[in-house]
Amino acid sequence: MNQTRENKEQTRSLRKSLILDPIHPKDYRELNFTYCCEQCSHFDESTEQCTIGYEASKHRQKDQIKLYELTGRMAFCRFMEID
Numbered sequence: 001m002n003q004t005r006e007n008k009e010q011t012r013s014l015r016k017s018l019i020l021d022p023i024h025p026k027d028y029r030e031l032n033f034t035y036c037c038e039q040c041s042h043f044d045e046s047t048e049q050c051t052i053g054y055e056a057s058k059h060r061q062k063d064q065i066k067l068y069e070l071t072g073r074m075a076f077c078r079f080m081e082i083d
């Protein structure tokens, strides 16, 4: 299997494993809910990494907003923690 095909299959597998939750537009507009790494206790601003080793790129604020605008859904991290 060549590298490109392997990368495509990994990307496809990752997309399948990511759970996207629908959010009602009224809730999105009116509720102050937590949805991204920048709001999480496990996020290190200086390195922009998750301190407990999860893939932060799927839950970053700009990506969550972009995903919501495209699909009406967000990929909430099940390990998010807030102080």
Ligand code: SF4
Residues within 6 Å of the ligand: 036, 037, 040, 041, 042, 043, 044, 049, 050, 051, 052, 053, 054, 055, 056, 059, 077, 078, 079, 080, 081
């Ligand atoms: S636990 Fe989840 S939400 Fe928190 S920093 Fe890590 S990846 Fe982001």
